[in-house]
Amino acid sequence: MADPKIVLYNSLGVAMASNDDWGTPATANDVSASVLSSAATQIGASSLNAGSKDSAMIATLAPGAYSVQLSGANSTTGVALAEIYDVTSLNLNLPAPAITTQPSSVTVNAGASVTFNVAVSGTAVAYQWYKNGVAISGATTASFTINAAASANAGNYTVTVTNAAGVVTSNAATLTVN
Numbered sequence: 001m002a003d004p005k006i007v008l009y010n011s012l013g014v015a016m017a018s019n020d021d022w023g024t025p026a027t028a029n030d031v032s033a034s035v036l037s038s039a040a041t042q043i044g045a046s047s048l049n050a051g052s053k054d055s056a057m058i059a060t061l062a063p064g065a066y067s068v069q070l071s072g073a074n075s076t077t078g079v080a081l082a083e084i085y086d087v088t089s090l091n092l093n094l095p096a097p098a099i100t101t102q103p104s105s106v107t108v109n110a111g112a113s114v115t116f117n118v119a120v121s122g123t124a125v126a127y128q129w130y131k132n133g134v135a136i137s138g139a140t141t142a143s144f145t146i147n148a149a150a151s152a153n154a155g156n157y158t159v160t161v162t163n164a165a166g167v168v169t170s171n172a173a174t175l176t177v178n
Contacts, residue, residue: 096166097122103173
């Protein structure tokens with residue numbers, strides 16, 4: 001398959017990470033070729049040349065079901081090899097995530113849309129949003145949106161950001177619904 005793109009989905013069909021170029025990460029959830037090459041060497045997998053158009057990624061994932069989709073550039077078809085390794089015991093020299101922009105408290109009228117955002121440093125990160133300490137199903141990206149806020153949505157929202165090097169939790173952002 002020519003110039004494949006790899007996308008990793010969680011059980012809800014949400015894209016967790018993607019990459020279409022070994023040498024250049026495609027999203028903030030991807031890591032550099034040097035980190036991927038180090039991981040490949042440690043587990044005995046074949047490493048790719050820095051200029052390769054093949055795909056590779058490392059993702060920090062919570063336990064659960066995931067699927068991987070491979071697609072060729074310009075709708076090309078062909079054969080692709082997918083290798084999946086559990087590298088939890090490896091030291092990949094990933095920086096621990098750090099929150100650079102905290103989510104903000106907000107007051108909205110009932111029916112209004114509201115979005116909480118967080119910005120982080122670090123690579124290969126996974127997100128989980130919480131309301132009053134309870135995980136919100138499917139809320140696994142850097143932003144969380146409530147399309148039509150109701151009084152039941154009022155509360156404190158936090159997000160936990162993880163990778164293989166550590167975990168960090170945001171300050172609480174309070175949602176008040178009038």
